[in-house]
Amino acid sequence: MTMFLSKVINNISSFFVKKKKNGAGYLKSELSVQSLPGQSGHYPGRKSRLARLRQLFSRKKKTSYNNYSRPVNKRRLLVKGAGLTAAALVLLVGIVVGAKHLLPDNFEKLPIFQVSAITYSGNKTLSNENLREASGIILHQSSLVGLKCANVEARLAKVPWIAQAEVKKNWPSTVEISIVENVPQALLHSEGPDGNQLQYIDKNGHPFMAVKPGAEIDFPVITGLAEINDPVLQQKSLDEVLIFLEKINGNNPQLPAQSVSEIHLNQDGEMVVYLVEYPFPIFFGNSNTSKKYYRLVQVLKTLYKQKGKGSISQIEYIQMDYLNDKVLVAQTQSS
CATH class of the missing domain: 3.10.20.310 (membrane protein fhac)
Structure with a gap:
């Protein structure tokens, strides 16, 4: 690359070198030949002013190059100018491409x-x-x-x-x-070589980090997923859990994410939800999670308003998949 750049630079430099005379001779324009006295018997007469003006206007335009003249060739100058521009571009590209090799080591x-x-x-x-x-x-x-x-x-x-x-x-x-x-959505419970462990999972259900002592754990805990033996059923169950997590992260005041303590999956892939403040289970089944979430919000809204008998503190369990479009709210025998 360095040799190539040197050749380009030499070519550009040669364009600016001025032409010199060869040897000790004279250029034709420097010679003035006149008749000697005695050859014609007298010196040649001077040309009239009219003849000199005629000769001046009929002469081709010339340009001087260091004490000699030649006709101007515009086409030749344009060709040389284009060649100079191309050479400069080649030089620039060569510098950019070969810059790494031309830079000093330090x-x-x-x-x-x-x-x-x-x-x-x-x-x-x-x-x-x-x-x-x-x-x-x-x-x-x-x-x-x-x-x-x-x-x-x-x-x-x-x-x-x-x-x-x-x-x-x-x-x-x-x-x-x-x-x-990565934004944690829940904690995934599993059994590892060192016993039970918790991992943060993202919105796609991918575990990305183990929970360390003293770390933030204010998230719903997912349990039972590892006990589902069928891989297809396991993935389907996880997908339903992710739908539920997406809904509660909307922070509806009746059922915000902070109110959910555990999301358990049994071996059949059915989801059971537990709240932080109340011990009763909420059975979701294994399908239509989004639809059941909105129904549960309405049920909880009604229960929170009731006082005494029939209040939420008297609930034994809630079954979201009791019948088609039906929700079963079971109370304790004492209530």
Whole structure:
């Protein structure tokens, strides 16, 4: 690449080199040949002014090149100008393509390209310092020249809380980090090598992180999913649970997400919901979850208004799939 650029530069330079005379001779325009005295017996007479003007206007336009003249060739100048422009473009492309090889070895160490600032967006759970550490970027040491955004994004993607990461360079010394965080929808109970464990799941039902001691656990807990042996039935049951989670996250005042304690699945894939403040079960069955949710909201709205006998504190269980379009609200025997 370097040899190629040198040839292009030489070609451009040769265009500007002025033409010189050859040897010690004279150009034709520099010679003035006149008759000597005695050859014709007298000096040649002067031309009249009219003849000189006629000769002046009939002569072809000329241009001077270092003490000699030649007719102007506009076409030749245009061709040379186009060639000069093309050569300059080739030179520019060569510099861009071969810039990496032309840069000095210590180019990355120039202070102007060292990362002096990082901007963050999209992070709510993770702090800016968490993201900086995960990125591997060291302020005032890492260089923007050698920084590969794809590598930084791959390192950030390893953080369980991060669902998606995008990294951009802002020359000469700033990095922009934008992320999309995983948002927990519920806690999934399962049995692992170390016994029972809880995992955060996202809106698609994918576990993305184990719950650590002291972490946020104010989410509904899903139990019984691992005990469903049929994979097809297991997935169908999980889909119904996700529909229910989507509805309660709408934060209807009668049935907000914070009021749900547990969502249990039996081996037949039927869903049973338990509330935080009341111990009775709510049987949802294994289908039409969205429709049953809106019916349950109306039932709870009515029960919350009642006092004494028939109030919600006297309920033994609620069966949402008792009959078609029917809801069974069972009370304790004492009520």
